[in-house]
Amino acid sequence: MKIPSGAMEAFLEVARTRHFTHAAQNLGLTQSALSQRILNLEKLLETTLFVRGRAGPTLTPAGEKFLSHAQTVEALEADYLGRETLGSVRVAAFSSVMRSLTLPALAPLLIDRPLPCTLLTRELGELAELLRQGEADFIITEGDGGREGVAASFLGFEENVLVKLKRRKVPEIYLDHDPLDNTTARYLQKQNKRKFERRFLNDIYGLLDGVKLGLGLAVLPRHLVKNEKDLEILEENRTLRIPVWLHYLEQPFYTKGQLEIKAALESHFRAHLPQR
Template identity: 45%
Template sequence: MDSKYAQRPQRVRLPQIHIGTPPELLHGLKLIIPVLLFLVSFSPPLKRCLLHLKNRRFYKINEINRFNLVISLTDLCMSLSSLYLDAFYACAKAGHFTQAANLIHITQSALSQRIAKLEDELGTTLFVRLSSGIKLTPAGEELLRYCKSREALERDCLGKIRGNHNKQLQGVIRIGGFSSIMRSAVLPALTPLLKKNPHLKLQMLSKEMDELPTLLRRGEIDYMIHYNEWVKDDIETRLLGNERNICVERSGYRGPEVFLDHDENDQTTAKYLKMIKSKKSYERRYLDDVYGLIDGVKNGIGRAIVPEHLIQSERKIRIVDDKNVLHFPVIMHFYKQPYYTELHTHIIQHLELGVPKILGTN
């Protein structure tokens, strides 16, 4: 572009828009957006003006007839800098400015400036600075999900453009859930997908129930398996089946009334005894996870309420009462996206097909 035109953006005349019916509005936007993009790229004062309008909330056009449009002038005119987003993403993953600067090979000062400029453009704080590092704010958590979606979509798009002749999927499956379901059901359900696509990476986390929503919200996992449905407008859920929990003991057990739980907050035994209306007093022992409970039962140190599918091949264990079953739903959660990658589609398909078979609820 000739420099003499770049120096005089004020001479460009903006076409007038008559905001009436939705078609007229959309036609007007098609005309004005390229001009605004040009002006913003060469005129810092106009950019500051638009940011001022954004902060004053003068730019929104809400619910125009049946289209229910919400249009942000600054969003239409300016896109977030890739440099700023890469700096933010590195910080979010590293949890510390120094480590993030090393990841993207820039100085810590340059990294801090990029984060400050990004926060200035967005008009919000993305990190809370702590003595131990940095922590994402709710706005930062939202932007992190955007960065991860952007990364996944870019990988998906480039694979299609470059022509993946082997038709193999690439990317990372980040999934977290409770211990009784991850190794026994989720991993076997995903195994065919992983074998067919050797470049796929897998990150599985087994955590307590109360820890999982935080991991999903912070973007540390993309899929969460939970007993309880997390009802939110931006969350999608899939019921993968029901886990059947039964009371078991070692064959020939004659010990005291002792039940094994994960920890003192584990309410599984209490729920089971309430369901069968038992009022007997009992002692508790804690063995961390479900596999610890099974080992404890086999060693004869107490009874436990465990998923039926985990003890079917255990010869040393017997079912105390096969008529009373405590059911827990197995629900998968993930954030809604405007577009889902091919990898996401395959993950959902394999889990919805494989997990119910393993649980015996298909």
């Protein structure tokens, strides 16, 4: 059984865009022609690769498995032809490590040569799904994965500390992203404090700005606040340590660009985060 290259190309584009119309436009096809390629591929493989829904197509378990194969074939072809894959290498991370660590890690690599790379900031709970559905090539997240077909590389510990504005009395209100953000709760539970007042400021840099304005206290990563002269760390030795991992799909082959991005992330994170 030989899989037509056009069918493979159509599958990868739909998996990347999660949109049949956009995928068809990117490939210069009509939507009906693209859909027919996907249907023919599903008939050939005797399985359903996508679930079609209002939110767009999502990969089935069989589709996730085939995605790994398709990406490997694409990477092998790109390497043989001496070029990168047509699609950008996509790196997704949670907010406290994107601007502070991920972007500086990749900047030298992106300046040296025009390697297509897209950086995505997402909530922790969204990252695994991005990888599973083929919307990211690498994710930086908590935990070691523990799922078949996903490789994990330990990057270090993000140490969270309690901070406030220096030389100012501030209200004992704890700043968090949103009601689902449990970082402060996890920190305070270690101090046996379970009841506290909260205020929500949307993202990690909103929390940092809120502390600088004296709006309250916040549990923030040490690497974000260590050079902030207007802030002080309360109880220096009390920390909430969160393990940070790099996840990516296991493949027999990776392009040179993918390997360079992986190496750059590992080197930079390990140089700036505690390892034990």
